[in-house]
Amino acid sequence: MAQLDIRKFESKRLRLYTDIDPAIAERLPPIVDQAYEAWEAYFGPLPPNREGSEYQITGYLMKDESLFERAKLVPKDLPKIEHGRHRGARFWMNDQKYDYYRRHLMLHEATHCFMTTLPEMRGPVWYFEGMAELFATHRVDASGRVTFRVMPHEKSRFAGWGRISLVQKDVAKHGPRSADQVTRAPRIGSGQAVDYAWWWALCKFLDSHPRYRDRFRQIGRHLGEEPFEVLFRRYFDDVLSELWTEWPLFATGIEYGYDFQRAAVAFRTGTPLVGP
Ligand SMILES: [Zn+2]
Known part of the structure; x- marks a missing residue:
């Protein structure tokens, strides 16, 4: 050789x-x-x-x-x-x-x-590809120590990656992808660069948002124990409406160094006013 x-x-x-x-x-x-x-x-x-x-x-x-x-x-x-x-x-x-x-x-x-x-790893393509993208998005420090699953903070340090720009351009043209659009398998082949960008964005959102990150992590822990859809429902059923309300806010506001903590919406269940 x-x-x-x-x-x-x-x-x-x-x-x-x-x-x-x-x-x-x-x-x-x-x-x-x-x-x-x-x-x-x-x-x-x-x-x-x-x-x-x-x-x-x-x-x-x-x-x-x-x-x-x-x-x-x-x-x-x-x-x-x-x-x-x-x-x-x-x-x-x-x-x-x-x-x-x-x-x-x-x-x-x-x-x-x-x-x-x-x-028995089975899961939808958005999860399988999104997780590969999530772990691939990394930072290396001067000593060679690598941090995985980061939110890119500066374009020049992530040369050749471009997922944020792809999502931004797609949002400008077509608006944010809905829950159904972003989790649907590609009709032909394995998907385009823009599909990978969306799958990464969804996994990054679920992995980082203070309300969803622990739930999302549980799915990773229990993969293969049950069909993916069952797992997803188990951990997300009670927050689905908040999740898909916040998702387009993230998708339209995505940028380098996006701050998930600050962007999280505080949902409050309406309390009736108690009059005197
Ligand atoms: Zn892949």
């Missing part, structure tokens, strides 16, 4: 094969190790696998895809890789122009790998 200039970079949770600049590549696997801790903290630990070995993802990050094809590292039946693809504990992705978005896409695909390993 070495003669084809594909090199291997490995950490506990990721074995990465790539032909990109080694100085960039070597920093990637440790990020997936940190993500693994974040996934376990959020979804709960994975059951031990049959071999009793540690969970490790294999990733292929490709600048020149033909090198990987010649080395037979891309299955022939894999659908065309536009940005990234995953299958079981493996993913394939094309190299990206921006450092931020390269890491983002890697984390998106790696989150899919983890989530599909959860027992």
Whole structure:
């Protein structure tokens, strides 16, 4: 493999094969190790696998895809890789122009790998893709410590991502997507960039809003125990009308550094005035 200039970079949770600049590549696997801790903290630990070995993802990050094809590292039946693809504990992705978005896409695909390993993971596409986007949206500090599920605060630090702009433009053209529109599966294929932007926005809203975040988290904890719709109803039935009232406020007000705490609406049940 070495003669084809594909090199291997490995950490506990990721074995990465790539032909990109080694100085960039070597920093990637440790990020997936940190993500693994974040996934376990959020979804709960994975059951031990049959071999009793540690969970490790294999990733292929490709600048020149033909090198990987010649080395037979891309299955022939894999659908065309536009940005990234995953299958079981493996993913394939094309190299990206921006450092931020390269890491983002890697984390998106790696989150899919983890989530599909959860027992009987079944869920709607908005949740599966939205959660991959949620965990992929990250910040790295100077020491290399990664924070996941962040609200992007500044456009330049999230180069190549663009989800907020996509939602803003779509709202300007068509208005905010309704509950039904945003949770509906795409009619054809796996969805457009704008669909991913909306799925991220919905998961980010549910994950951050003070009234919904604990409920939303419970769904992540109990995935696979019951059909997703049953879980969702269990944790959201009594707040559905507030939820879908507040959602369009978020969707129309979305911006870098959006403050969920400050934007939360205080709903009060009407108390009849007691006269003297
Ligand atoms: Zn995806």
